[in-house]
Amino acid sequence: MSKTEKYRVRLIKQLGISWHDESLLAQALTHSSFISENRHTGLTNNQRLEFLGDAVLELTVSDFLYRNNPSMSEGELTKFRAAVVCESSLARAAGELELGLCLSMGKGEERSGGRERPSILADAYEALLGAIYLDQGLDRTAEIIIRFLTPVIADVIEGRLDRDYKTILQEIVQRRGTDTVSYIIINEEGPDHDKIFTAGTVYRGKVIGTGDGRSKKDSEQQAAKMALARLNKV
Numbered sequence: 461m462s463k464t465e466k467y468r469v470r471l472i473k474q475l476g477i478s479w480h481d482e483s484l485l486a487q488a489l490t491h492s493s494f495i496s497e498n499r500h501t502g503l504t505n506n507q508r509l510e511f512l513g514d515a516v517l518e519l520t521v522s523d524f525l526y527r528n529n530p531s532m533s534e535g536e537l538t539k540f541r542a543a544v545v546c547e548s549s550l551a552r553a554a555g556e557l558e559l560g561l562c563l564s565m566g567k568g569e570e571r572s573g574g575r576e577r578p579s580i581l582a583d584a585y586e587a588l589l590g591a592i593y594l595d596q597g598l599d600r601t602a603e604i605i606i607r608f609l610t611p612v613i614a615d616v617i618e619g620r621l622d623r624d625y626k627t628i629l630q631e632i633v634q635r636r637g638t639d640t641v642s643y644i645i646i647n648e649e650g651p652d653h654d655k656i657f658t659a660g661t662v663y664r665g666k667v668i669g670t671g672d673g674r675s676k677k678d679s680e681q682q683a684a685k686m687a688l689a690r691l692n693k694v
Contacts, residue, residue: 493566
């Protein structure tokens, strides 16, 4: 089994669904650069699924914001929806699923950093949602969207979407001297498709902050946030 196939198996577990037609998943994870370099495969790139997933995503996020924020005006709902479905937010969600490592991609695109490019990750995320919609229906797709985008939605509404606590903490520590901070995963709970990670921020040999998240990256950010609070910097 190739590395890409192993990451796809992990992705399926994270999503927690049984596919009726796994060819839809394969299409969602096929970047156009792969087709350009491998025209004989008979595969189709993910651009049409991206178009469909974009519509499902916007509807789901609109519905969620409307139902859960009755005091918001139309303008506020529109602003928050735009922030949730923007490229950086979707790339973040795709990163938590490690979609970049699941993609079939041309060698040239891969060498240029395509697996980490936000635009490619965001497009792949939308394509994946399009595939899930065709295979599982709207309700199941909406459930998956909200499960993985809830942290992003919360960050948007509370105004902390772009705050990188790990970077802020590192900059503060560096100004204090030569010490560095590191992160450890203290605990993992739950099934593969709904796992909760607990991370710890280690500074001068001690854990000075802990945090929970649905991905290791999110848990580390929350641990850094707690560490910053203890250092009286936020």
